[in-house]
Amino acid sequence: MSQRDFVSAEEVAQRAGVSRSAVSRAFTPGASVSEATRQKVLQAAEELGYQVNHLARGLMRNESGIVCLIVSEVATPYRSALLRELTQQLQIVGKVAMLVNTDRSDGSVDRALQQAIRYRADASIILSGLPDKSITQLCLRSGQRLVLINRDDDQPGPLRINLDDHEAAGRVVTAFVRAGCTKLAFANSEAGTPSLMAREAGFIAAAKAHGLDVVVERYGWTGYEAGKLVAQRLLTQSERPDAVFCATDLLACGLMDAARHQFSLSIPDQLCVVGFDDIEQASWSSYDLTTFAQPVAAIARQAVTWLGESPSSDRLEGHSVTLHAELAWRGSVRGG
Amino acid sequence: MSQRDFVSAEEVAQRAGVSRSAVSRAFTPGASVSEATRQKVLQAAEELGYQVNHLARGLMRNESGIVCLIVSEVATPYRSALLRELTQQLQIVGKVAMLVNTDRSDGSVDRALQQAIRYRADASIILSGLPDKSITQLCLRSGQRLVLINRDDDQPGPLRINLDDHEAAGRVVTAFVRAGCTKLAFANSEAGTPSLMAREAGFIAAAKAHGLDVVVERYGWTGYEAGKLVAQRLLTQSERPDAVFCATDLLACGLMDAARHQFSLSIPDQLCVVGFDDIEQASWSSYDLTTFAQPVAAIARQAVTWLGESPSSDRLEGHSVTLHAELAWRGSVRGG
DNA sequence: GCAGCATTTGCACACGCTTGCAAAAAGCGT
DNA sequence: ACGCTTTTTGCAAGCGTGTGCAAATGCTGC
Incomplete structure (x- = not known):
């Protein structure tokens, strides 16, 4: 294997004319060393390019960092x-x-x-x-x-x-209702992680409280492509949704692109969209997506x-x- | 400090009724151990949840992994x-x-x-x-x-x-020329890293070879916002460019958004754009950006x-x- | 100068592992 | 059964560091 050769505390000690423990203490905040030797050690270390071996330190301290x-x-x-x-x-x-x-x-x-x-x-x-x-x-x-x-x-x-996924999803419903939307949909992936499912459940529950039904569509992995495909399914239904909450911004981006370029829908006039995560692209002017910011x-x-x-x-x-x-x-x- | 307590090879050895070294060898591919003891060790390790301490191993082997x-x-x-x-x-x-x-x-x-x-x-x-x-x-x-x-x-x-940044940039010029563009521009940031500068230099050189001039605009950090601002500068010039090569896809995205939404330009009819990196967003249908793929x-x-x-x-x-x-x-x- | 005290220093052990080396065990041919 | 070779095993040294402990050093006040 490679002939590695890092400088050790021993060499530093030798050069500084002190014991190896002195070197160790010089690099340990709060240890008992006189300022004089501390300086001698630090200088020798500098000259040799010494760096404390954190593998060994971790072994001793029982704390690897x-x-x-x-x-x-x-x-x-x-x-x-x-x-x-x-x-x-x-x-x-x-x-x-x-x-x-x-x-x-x-x-x-x-x-x-x-x-x-x-x-x-x-x-x-x-x-x-x-x-x-x-x-x-x-x-x-x-x-x-x-x-x-x-x-x-x-x-x-x-x-x-x-x-607070569940509660946040509820606030989307009121936003949609205030915008005059009545045909709600939820776009999700098939990943089924708790946070995604909580958003879905919260959205459905809040919608029901407003006397509204929601169409749920799930597809594949939580990404842009899935968003496009979910859009295909949602926007070809007999009763086309006028508002869709996407479990994720990536889904939302895919959905918006499909809605605009394949279905020639205008957002937000014909379709309102809300996402989740507030990824950087959500603020890009092509999307200008209303979304929840992950803190x-x-x-x-x-x-x-x-x-x-x-x-x-x-x-x-x-x-x-x-x-x-x-x-x-x-x-x-x-x-x- | 926290009382950490990982199981050590010693404990495994004791439980398996072998020596420490046997345990070590059982976990070292190609070491000299009989299959019998190997199995005894592996089982004991499994039961105790033993994992080799890579800090110590790295210290000995002089190779941390x-x-x-x-x-x-x-x-x-x-x-x-x-x-x-x-x-x-x-x-x-x-x-x-x-x-x-x-x-x-x-x-x-x-x-x-x-x-x-x-x-x-x-x-x-x-x-x-x-x-x-x-x-x-x-x-x-x-x-x-x-x-x-x-x-x-x-x-x-x-x-x-x-x-091959320099050479790649050259190929952009031929693409632009083939598309009938004559007023070339280059969008860059002020980061000035060698790869960015190589793209700029390559583009300018190839353009000169075609007898074309190129307007260069640099602004801020290599991101979406910078792209938008570079667009402002480039697209308000008396002789508006009809083709711009962006040092980066992020710049290109910002530039395209500004071109479309602020200057109402149609891409690629009124403006051709090429980027660099082939980030995922480049393939999103809102951008559909011609770009160089980083391998x-x-x-x-x-x-x-x-x-x-x-x-x-x-x-x-x-x-x-x-x-x-x-x-x-x-x-x-x-x-x- | 010296006792008394606080500070600094070096020794030696420990951390958990790998590995050379020699002893022990196992296989094998007669 | 024996001697021989090959494999397996345990011992002990060492990797580079932190730290308790006792010895050594430096101060202070008389």
Whole structure:
């Protein structure tokens, strides 16, 4: 294998004329070192290009500084935005992100968590998929923190961060009603994740409260193409909907494009559309989509600060946080 | 601190009734263990939920299995797509990605590389920014491999993966000329990275070869908003361009939206547009943008296979790979 | 100068793993 | 049964670091 040769604390100690422990202490905030030797060490380290070996440090301290991010569909706008916030927040508190892509087969979330354990990650943050309960238990038993984002699992132990999907979906109905819409539809994928289903259920429930029915169409994976296909199905029905709530902005973009370019419908005059996530493209003037903003920064902050807190408090019970999704009014619904 | 308690090889050995070394060997492919004890160990490990400590393993083997990805603007479509491919490819060869976000201040690329060294990453892949030469030297001296993607640096040592930007830009001119365009423009940002500048230079050079002038406009950061603003500047000129090559798809999207919605221009009838990157949105029917496809999968494969090769071959000279950007013909240019 | 105290320093062990080496066990041909 | 070779096994050293403990050093006030 490659002949790797990083400089060690030993060499620094030798050059600075001190003991190896002095070097260690010089790099440990709050350790007992005189300013004089600290400077000698730091200079020697600088000259040699010494960097503390975090593998060894993690081994000793029993704290690696690694946080594992488990995520599929990394290249999706919402996911990548969340990724950006998480990595940034983590770095601020001195941790580093290990990214595990679970796009391949399923059950790979479990293997991802195993990977996290192998590297003795201080915590794992799961953005997609759901781990097997046994693996979750193993993580907690090993003292690894766990954060579930937007996966409404009821296992105790992990921190669960969710949005008020159900309630938010209700607010869409009133918006549609105020715009004078009567034939409501919901566009979803077949993924069936809890958050998607909560939006669907909330929408239907609120519609019923207004005495309105809603046509539901689900197709494939939650992306642009699926949105186009759902549009085909919805807009060719005998009673064409005049308002559709899409479970996701990507679905909404696909649906809007199909509505305009294939069915020559004008938005919002003939069709009102609302999405969810507030991805960057939602604000592009071709879409100008009214949508719910995922508070990605707040989500990331919640997750990271929880990691910093003392774990003793609610180790057994776990913690659940519900954040508010604010409706970003744009031009895809009449009468904002 | 948290009382972490992972199960160790010692406990597994005890339960399986073998020595520590047997456990170690059971988890080392190709090590000398009898099938019988191997099974005993594996079962005990399974029951206890044992996972090899990769920090300790990395310390011994002098090979962490970590590859550091250094990247800014993670949430950008092109970057996130590259990220997806890289993580996937890395996982296939049994490595794991450590993601360092350099969005904050500059010079942070250097700090990111220091982080990579601290964790004894086997390699670092730089997707954005450029490291200081001294840090690069330190990495190489320490035996850490380095890959630069689309940053045309001439330092020896690292693997440099680039596209044929200059030549590709030339092909745009012929496409525009064939479409009957005569008033060419180039839309760029002020980022000034080598790949962006190569596209600009290639475009101008090829235009000159055809006896055509080109108006260049640069503004801000390479994104959608910049595209809109560049459009304002370009389309209000006395001699309005009839064809514009955008250094990036995001710029192109912004420019197209402005052209259509603010200037009521029809694309491609009154204005031809070509972009670069082939982000997902380029194929959305609202844009249907003719653009150059970044061969993200090929780039990732190149990087990862190079990491697997023996380092002895060209340690000093480094290696440079130029990949081909294929033009994806769509509807934003007349007469594909 | 010296006792008394606070601060700094070095030694040595521990963390969990891999691996060379020699001893033990197993296979094999006669 | 024996000697021989091949495989398997345990011991112990080592990877680079943090840290408790005791020794050493530096101060302060007489």
